[in-house]
Amino acid sequence: MSDIRSSRRVTGIGTVLTFVYGVMALAASGRSFVQIVGRFGEAPLPYLLSAAAAVVYVIATIALLLSASRAWYRIAWIAVLFELVGVLVIGTLSWAVPEVFHADATVWSLYGNGYVWIPLVLPLVGIWYLATKRERARKDTA
Template sequence: MSDTRTSRRVTGVGTVLTFVYAIMALGATGRSFVQIAERFSDAPIPYLLSAASAVVYILATVALLLSKSRTWYRIAWVAVMFELVGVLVVGTLSVVSPDIFHADATVWSYYGSGYYWIPLVLPVVGLAYLYSQRQKVTA
């Protein structure tokens, strides 16, 4: 009986996590589309980083949905790790050299402060979730 309860709880966490990734994917995609379409020449590198973050969030969402298979589980790990590295690197650079990132131009600028630091917390939660699911992955 406790296995069923644990399974439901973990599944619930996975569902919430995937939902948050989907929301971030929509937000980052919309933001990057507007930035690139309207003012790409103002700050091309940050706006391309916004587009890259959108791709990462989309990939992570799909990979988390399909993470019961070994291949998608690995893709989820790579996407979430890339997201963590991205938010740490871009966040640090935006603090150290804010002129590079044209104010708060990317989802990951200032460690995601424009998104209430969700981009900083989300990959940590995602990695913890993926680690907890490692025994449930099938071939």
């Protein structure tokens, strides 16, 4: 029984976190696809940023699922940190320069308010999860 538990890649809050990242990956992918196909000329930069956000969410979802591997754990860190920087930078620019970033144009606009600020909170939870996961792994090997 303990072998089954130790072979699981994601448990507890990690399962919920990975699920939410998966939902965000689907939502951002769908949104960016519709924006790029239907209205690309209106705001190309924000729509491409939405597509970039979708890619980050897909990578983060996969990396969290496989984060038992050292390489995927590092990729998860990179994706989550990139997401945090993205949401802070795009959120600030969409507030400061709305004529360029159209407040509703990207997943990360206005710090993700179109997604109930989940894009702002999610990387913070991801950082906490990855940091505690590393601490647990160190304790398990000690």
